[in-house]
Amino acid sequence: MVSYRASIGTTSTRKGFAVADRRAALLQGTLDLLILKALSAGELHGLGVSRRVEQITDGTFVVQPGSLFPALHRLEEAGWLTSDWQPSENNRRAKYYRLTKAGRRQLGQETAQWNRISLAIARALET
């Protein structure tokens, strides 16, 4: 599991995962969290995940394939996602990803942690 505490201040070097308006530094692991969140509503193929992330972040984050695929494979190899090939909405074959039980647990943990951190940072910035 990626530790937010350890990675604060490091910049994501993955090309293509960028804040829409400009290439801003993003905390590592955020991508994983967003992907897990995107899949929490149901199974999606790669492009679907990308679109869904864009949608749930109101277009703030655009996930590009160069970082999406490595992240999907990493999460699947960790046992948080599972995948199978299915016909897509417009009748093409696509690989669909789905959260596993462990993935759902992981999403819960990461969400809680994220909330703690963002709360702490928000408080720190207010003072």
Added chain:
Amino acid sequence: MRLISGLRAMWRNIAHRTAVERELDDEVRAYAELLADDFRAKGVSAQEAHRAARAELGGVESVKEAVRQAQRGARLRSWWQDVAFAARVLRRSPSFTAATVGSLALGIGATAAVFGLVNALQLRTLPVSSPENLAMLRLEGPRCCRHTGRNRQVSLPLWREISRQLANDQQAFAGLFAFADTRFNLAPHGEVRYVEGLFVSGDFFTVLGVQPVLGRILTSDDDRPGCTGAGAVISHALWQAEFGGRADVLSQTLNLRSGRSPIVGVMPPEFLGVETGRRFEIALPLCASGFDRADHWWLAVMGRLKPGWSPQQATAHFATLAPGLLQSASPPTYSAEMARDFLTLKFSVHPAHNGVSVLRTQYREPLWILFAVAGLVLIAACANVASLSLVRSTAREAEFSLRAALGASTPRLVRQLLVEGVVIAVLGAISGLVLAHFAQEGVLALISTPTDRIVLARGPDWRLFAFTALLIGLTTIAFAIAPAVRCREWKLGGTNNRLTSRRSHVYAREALVGVQIAMSVVLVSAALLFMLTTRNLLAADRGFRVNDLLFAHVFMNDTDPPRERRADVQRQLVARLAELPGVAAVAHASTPPLVGTTWGIVLRVPSANGEIKAEANRNQVSAGYFDAMQMPLLAGRQFNDGDTTSSVKVAVVNETLVRLFLAGVNPLGRRIMDGDDSFEIVGVVRDSKLYSLREPFRPIAYTAASQFAPPSSTVRFVVRTATGAVPGVDGVRRTLAEIVPTAGVRFGTLSEVVNASMQTERLMASLSMCFGAIAILLAAVGVYGVVSCSAATRRREIAIRLALGAMAPHVMRAVLGRVLVVGLIGLMAGALMTIPAASLARSIAYGIDAGDPRVLLVVAGIILTCGVVAAWLPARRAVRTDPLIALKTE
């Protein structure tokens, strides 16, 4: 959970690579098409949609590569790629690979071979349960054990006392056992067929904790005083060889000369006994030996210490028990003085986790010397490989600069070089281990003799693996480090500073050549030293003629012929053997040179100022002994037929005895005493070696066998054959069969025995010769390489100088000058290193001082000659090249 799924993923990524790749490709392509569909849905033309999708994707290959990087096992795969790349690179330059792997194989092979022997002999523990608590109980004292060889220290009565103590007062040992190595004769009559054997006390197998594969072990019930037909336990090897591994072996009986013994058990194959270097085939209980005299020291005692007892504590404990033990086992035959000495003996306890070994003591020093020598060979080999790698790294400068320019990081390039180094080292180690196996076979064959086969447990064990791994690591570091350091220069893209880098690299190679030469000096000196030692030992004055002498040891039955006829039979045998064609003289002796059993005596010589008492050796011989051995008589007479049991007892003494005890008087007619016997000296004979070739001449008193009755049942004949005559083994055997058909016989020649007695020396000489030759070869290759390389870089300069009219010898001097200086420095360094090496070798050298400067001079001569030839060949080629051609190709 995460770990398991991670491992599963890793397995899939590595084992099902093609499927994983195909699926990845499908997935990324499907993504691109879905993206294109999206664009089309927004009303973009089909062609434009594809282009836009590709643009957003950012390149199928780069996405796939990013996924590969994120996959489990990616790091492993990249290491594997490095190894595969290294293998490809090495396959492309077979001569470099052959030279480096060959050098390392020689170095690692030499080191591993010697280490394997050191390990088998010194380090390996016995294959019994918890070998670490095993300890040996020894007797020590200022005059202890004069009469003992090997491990024999304790008499059977003393052992009975010790084992009785074990039950009563003794606390240090949980269990004790006694054993003695012996030989059993499997042939009921005729020529003997010996197998190694053990007499063991009842608890031997119990205390060691060895379980039989078949039948049972011997127990204290088997070892009862006066036992008859005691059961025997046999080794796995004997079971296979003599009984074909059949299960009915337990109903078989061993027909030994000492009697018949039913087989009661078979040992597991890995249990060879408790003596390293020797194996047992048959074990009988102590009671079957019949040796129960209190002054017969023939047993060794070992035991298992109780938990928490150290050997030191046990020694202290036995100090309190010793007086009582010794008192009750003091031999009644001892004189008051000997008994007093006997009571001052002390017991000491020594760790014996790796068993006991005569071999270990005998070869401890030689093996460590050989180990050091092999280490030097390895250093020389590493220097050679380092030197070759440096040349090669220059040749690959362009390749590495290009890779650095394409974005390879310095660590990545260094890693690549190290991986190449490891691949070379591993290949070298594998071939080295194969070499080592054969080398060890050779060494064991060299130190074994037909009558004394040496068997070592040499199977792979963790020490050997750890050692080989260590060698691989060290050698890789030794030769891969220089090119790796130079990586930084390539990173700087420095084709500009090529001149300087090349020069530093020449320095490095010259230094390596210096190291190789220094190593060769040490190794060749060692080789020369051991060769001279062997030669000196062979040429040393022994006092008898070695060639054309046959030993025939005849073992008669206790009952046939009867004791009172033995003397007649012996006389008859001597007479009949002397008539055989080709036989010049026949005699027998209690101690033929180099093969007999020791017979040390305390000699008393009456003189003007009281009685001189001194240790000497006695040899009881038949009348023609001095003729048969060709030992010249210096004064007086030999033994003759007039010396009988009823005539006055006579002795012939040797020069050393006269010099030590009868200096300045006429020895003839003087008296000497051994125990109750008094002898009149009737002759003086030349000195001769008795037990070994190395020892100084001992004082020996020869007494006449014909004056002592009854003779022993074992007769050791010496048969002098006419020069060049075939040793008449068949004739002797036939004669023996006619006169005493029930007797056993064993043959040997004196020259075989002389050779066998020089095992250590021959081992050292042949191995150090091999090592020396390897070192010179490596050094010559190094010199050749440095000179040809420097000649190549200076080709232009040489060509210009020649074109301007310089004389070829002059130019050659310039080319050779540097390497000559390097060589001389190497020689001097090597000469300095021989000083500590000489002190190591001093104990083995014979007839020559280990630090003899003449040896060093000869060595310097040999190495200089080889070096000059190796340097001269490429130098001559350089100056012979037509300057025009040289300048054109530049």
